[in-house]
Amino acid sequence: MDSETPVRLPVIDFSKPDLKPGSPEWDFVRAEVRQALKEFGCFEAKSDKVPVQTRKGIFGALEELFELPLETKLRNRSEMPFHGYVGQYPDVPLFESMGIDDANIMENVNSLTNNLWPQGNQTFSKTIQSFSEILSELDGTIRRMVLESFGLEKYMDEHMNSTNYLLRVMKYKGPQTSETKIGLNAHTDNSVVTILLQNQVEGLEVQTKDGQWINVKPSLDSFIAMIGDSLHAWTNGRLYSAYHRVMMTGEVARYSAGLFSIPKGGYIIKAPEELVDEEHPLLFKPFDHVEFIRFFYTEAAQRVQSTLKTYCGV
Numbered sequence: 001m002d003s004e005t006p007v008r009l010p011v012i013d014f015s016k017p018d019l020k021p022g023s024p025e026w027d028f029v030r031a032e033v034r035q036a037l038k039e040f041g042c043f044e045a046k047s048d049k050v051p052v053q054t055r056k057g058i059f060g061a062l063e064e065l066f067e068l069p070l071e072t073k074l075r076n077r078s079e080m081p082f083h084g085y086v087g088q089y090p091d092v093p094l095f096e097s098m099g100i101d102d103a104n105i106m107e108n109v110n111s112l113t114n115n116l117w118p119q120g121n122q123t124f125s126k127t128i129q130s131f132s133e134i135l136s137e138l139d140g141t142i143r144r145m146v147l148e149s150f151g152l153e154k155y156m157d158e159h160m161n162s163t164n165y166l167l168r169v170m171k172y173k174g175p176q177t178s179e180t181k182i183g184l185n186a187h188t189d190n191s192v193v194t195i196l197l198q199n200q201v202e203g204l205e206v207q208t209k210d211g212q213w214i215n216v217k218p219s220l221d222s223f224i225a226m227i228g229d230s231l232h233a234w235t236n237g238r239l240y241s242a243y244h245r246v247m248m249t250g251e252v253a254r255y256s257a258g259l260f261s262i263p264k265g266g267y268i269i270k271a272p273e274e275l276v277d278e279e280h281p282l283l284f285k286p287f288d289h290v291e292f293i294r295f296f297y298t299e300a301a302q303r304v305q306s307t308l309k310t311y312c313g314v
């Protein structure tokens with residue numbers, strides 16, 4: 001490829017009607033997923049699971065959420081960094097985010113909803129819960145394909161049972177200038193898998209292994225699926241976790257929503273022995289995700305290139 005050609009993320013079609021484990025369609029998509037995650041750490045997943053009307057509902061719900069007064073938004077607190085309300089940071093002034101733990105379960109969404117809207121807001125709860133459920137199914141499909149592609153489907157139950165879902169929704173104000181401003185600093189996710197949906201305002205950029213930034217254009221019928229450090233470590237580096245960031249320009253606010261599958265505290269992430277051999281020596285010592293997160297948000301960790309390598313690299 002000549003260096004002038006802008007790279008695009010691989011696009012993988014999940015809307016095939018016969019996409020069931022064991023079918024030829026499944027095996028075909030599984031091979032594409034494995035290849036994309038090895039090379040880019042992410043891909044665009046075409047899916048008909050969220051119709052345009054539902055998307056409108058989600059972004060409407062996000063606008064309503066972020067329009068709440070700051071003191072109301074601050075009521076969403078969490079002991080885990082980035083699981084509650086985050087915003088008003090001087091180095092990323094355009095960025096605000098709200099986390100909802102286990103957002104695929106109605107009870108959990110309701111408790112946040114009731115905290116923010118004491119008079120209730122069933123539309124908000126229903127929109128958030130049903131959307132999270134759809135994304136969690138896609139997360140499960142991708143993880144099954146990954147494990148199968150390594151011949152490791154025997155770990156599927158352990159793998160799925162070891163994580164919770166966090167939905168994090170984001171707003172980036174337009175910087176009100178034609179210059180490009182930072183929306184969110186470059187980082188890798190610490191999740192197992194992240195699935196992102198963005199509104200029609202551009203801004204997400206993903207870095208390739210050779211350092212190019214790809215501008216991920218919003219699309220009405222796809223999600224972005226991405227590998228986090230937890231799966232990078234579990235696969236002993238066979239899958240890549242990509243640096244990504246958000247860059248903003250212009251007047252209009254950007255909204256996005258990400259479903260993160262996150263290892264539970266106490267679960268030790270350890271590459272299975274099948275993925276460790278002479279050719280692939282162990283890259284990371286076994287680690288507890290919650291302990292890692294404590295380190296991740298320390299000032300020392302913010303200064304290093306790869307937080308995971310610094311924390312538990314062999």
Ligand SMILES: O=C(O)CCC(=O)C(=O)O
Nearest residue numbers: 170189196204246256258
């Ligand atoms: O807003 C986005 O598209 C990306 C957000 C992101 O990378 C994150 O929340 O980890």
Ligand SMILES: [Fe+2]
Nearest residue numbers: 187188189244
């Ligand atoms: Fe991210």
